[in-house]
Amino acid sequence: MAQPIEFQAPAAAPPNPERLQNAPAEHAEALLSAYELLQLLHDRGVLDLLRGLVGGGDELIGAFTAAVNTPEAIQGIRNFLLLTKFFASIPPDVLNSMADTVAAGARKEKARQAPGLFRLLWRLRNENCRYAASIAIDLLEGLGRGL
Numbered sequence: 001m002a003q004p005i006e007f008q009a010p011a012a013a014p015p016n017p018e019r020l021q022n023a024p025a026e027h028a029e030a031l032l033s034a035y036e037l038l039q040l041l042h043d044r045g046v047l048d049l050l051r052g053l054v055g056g057g058d059e060l061i062g063a064f065t066a067a068v069n070t071p072e073a074i075q076g077i078r079n080f081l082l083l084t085k086f087f088a089s090i091p092p093d094v095l096n097s098m099a100d101t102v103a104a105g106a107r108k109e110k111a112r113q114a115p116g117l118f119r120l121l122w123r124l125r126n127e128n129c130r131y132a133a134s135i136a137i138d139l140l141e142g143l144g145r146g147l
Contacts, residue, residue: 024031041047053060067073087095115123123129 038047068077124133
């Protein structure tokens with residue numbers, strides 16, 4: 001059985017008063033940048049949001065866990081993880097090529113009438129088309145197996 005690992009924080013060195021006194025002058029640019037960031041967060045309401053989240057922590061966590069602790073939410077999270085794993089397995093160049101082809105095909109096909117059945121069958125002569133059709137049929141077969 002797993003044993004907990006004990007954590008001991010390193011002993012902090014006492015602050016050097018001279019270094020602390022010189023810090024504002026040495027780090028003036030960083031302090032000004034931090035003040036600007038703080039002002040932006042305040043202007044956008046982010047600080048108010050964070051204050052509300054921290055203030056209502058227990059209530060917020062309770063509501064969140066109640067919402068997530070349903071069969072639908074659990075199934076949705078599992079499906080999301082499976083889809084993430086699926087998309088991670090596709091090489092980016094393949095997905096990029098597919099997206100470009102779909103966009104170009106949509107523009108081209110929208111400009112003319114839908115092809116007939118014989119035209120679609122004629123296109124199956126192309127090796128790339130047959131390869132993609134084979135993958136689509138494998139996908140349909142797997143989907144049917146899962147149902």
